[in-house]
Amino acid sequence: MVIKKYIVNNMNEALTRIRYELGKDAIIISQRKIKRPGLLGFFQKKVIEVTAAIDNSNKEEQEEKKPVENGIDILKKIVEKNREESNTNEKLSYLKDDNQDDIYKELQEMKSMMNKIVSNSSGEKEEKDPLKIKLEKADLSDSIIKSLMNKVNNMEDDIDSIEKVKEALKDEIHISNSSTDGIIVLVGPTGVGKTTTIAKLAGSLALVQKKKVGLITIDTYRIGAVEQLKTYADIMNIPFRVVFTQKDMDEALESMKDFDTILIDTTGRSSKNAMQISELRMLIDKIQTENIHLVISAAIKNKDITTIVEGYKILGFNNVIITKLDETTSYGSILNILDSAKKPLSYVTIGQSVPDDLKTLSKEEIVNLILGEDNIC
Ligand SMILES: Nc1nc2c(ncn2[C@@H]2O[C@H](COP(=O)(O)OP(=O)(O)OP(=O)(O)O)[C@@H](O)[C@H]2O)c(=O)[nH]1
Ligand SMILES: [Mg+2]
Incomplete structure (x- = not known):
């Protein structure tokens, strides 16, 4: 100086x-x-x-x-x-x-x-709670961290703090018990992996579990989307129909009415485009099923989750599928998504391989992923 x-x-x-x-x-x-x-x-x-x-x-x-x-x-x-x-x-x-x-x-x-x-x-220099640091590292949203820490602080003192947070996390995670029988519809933003997940489900049900499976794609929107699923259907030798109108849908469902499972793929819509989502709604509204899954990628930014969940709410999804867990190293997004969607998790996908990279996870497995005690690969 x-x-x-x-x-x-x-x-x-x-x-x-x-x-x-x-x-x-x-x-x-x-x-x-x-x-x-x-x-x-x-x-x-x-x-x-x-x-x-x-x-x-x-x-x-x-x-x-x-x-x-x-x-x-x-x-x-x-x-x-x-x-x-x-x-x-x-x-x-x-x-x-x-x-x-x-x-x-x-x-x-x-x-x-x-x-x-x-x-x-x-x-x-202020000392931070190591537990809080762990939760922040997982990329959990601030509000979830706050609520978890409150729960932990109100728990009995005779258990280890890491066990407390595991309990608190488990309380927040809900796993779906939806059946694979009947009609399953996948909806969600562009490119999240809907078609690949349908192919994985079809492969596991038809080839592994030997069920009678049919594939339908609703393509009111994107030319070329059909080919991808048709290719999978051909390889697996599964009946496949493309649906543009309500009449097509009725006919397709009628032709597959004695199948164990009918998987319906939809083309990705922007959650901000209410028009496109309403179009989709008209076609899936009349389908009698408890099995509409919102598909979201684990790599999503926290602030985009609400927009997507809100945008797709009118389709009445009752399960959530989280894809591309292999593309992230912090798994807090699983809980961020479930917390925002307020619906249980049915499947996760962990890579591009059909049908192997489709999994169900237990609460314990998700907790271990979030706390960094386990990873996907
Ligand atoms: N790494 C990784 N890639 C995946 C996974 N699932 C799907 N993909 C890839 O993501 C890309 C998009 O997948 P699609 O299945 O076409 O996505 P989509 O939701 O059907 O897309 P749209 O039909 O355009 O809405 C493809 O390259 C897939 O191979 C996954 O679990 N992990
Ligand atoms: Mg697709």
Whole structure:
């Protein structure tokens, strides 16, 4: 740190010299009106003594230090230097000088800034509850963390805190017990994995459990969406129908009425587009089923969950499928989604392989994932 004094006639001259000699990052520490030094100066007009400083300490050292420490160090040095050079009364008098308002203001701002830095840095040092840190690491939403911590704090003291949080988490997780018999409809935003999940379900039911399965796709919206599911249907040798209108739907359902399971795929709609969702509603409204699953990706941002859940509510989904668990390393989104949807979890998917990457999870497994005691891969 370099601290330099300038005797100048006006502030313009001071700023020009400071910038030239110390550079643009230099700061003005003080200024005061004085008589020019020396005997002659006593008879002349007052001049200004400006003290400026630049922190040019070793760059590497600066990088190693936290910005907060740098700020505090600079402040300390400035205070020490000022203490050496002039007494407090003198400083107050120059600060109150009419011409010095700006400088005074600047110093006040600097002081309040430094206070903020100091109070922040002491805040950081406050010890955080390790349990809370664990929950934050899982990317659980703030409101869920708050409610979990409240529950934990109100529990009997004779159990371990990690066991308490496990209990509290389990209370929040609901697993679906929906059957795979009858009609199953998948709805949800574009690209979340609806068609792949339908193929996984079809594969597991038809090929592994040897059930009689039919596939229907509602494609009022996207050309080409049909091909993907048709390919799976062909490979698995499963009857497949495309539905555009209510009449098509009635016919398709009639043709599959003695099947164990009918899986209905829908094309992704933006949850913000109420029109597109209403169109879909007309086609699935008349289907008698308790098995409408909202499909959401685990990689979703917290703030988008509500928009999607609200957007799809009119379709009356009663289960949630969470996909792409293999694409995330923190599993708090499972609980964030379930909490927002207020519906139980039926399946999760953990990769692109059909049908292997479709799973059901128990409450314990989800808790272990959220707390980082287990992972998907
Ligand atoms: N990593 C990973 N990828 C997945 C998973 N499920 C689906 N995908 C991939 O996600 C992409 C989109 O999957 P689709 O099944 O076409 O998604 P969709 O919801 O039917 O999309 P739309 O029909 O456009 O609404 C594909 O590349 C899938 O292979 C999963 O569990 N993990
Ligand atoms: Mg699809």
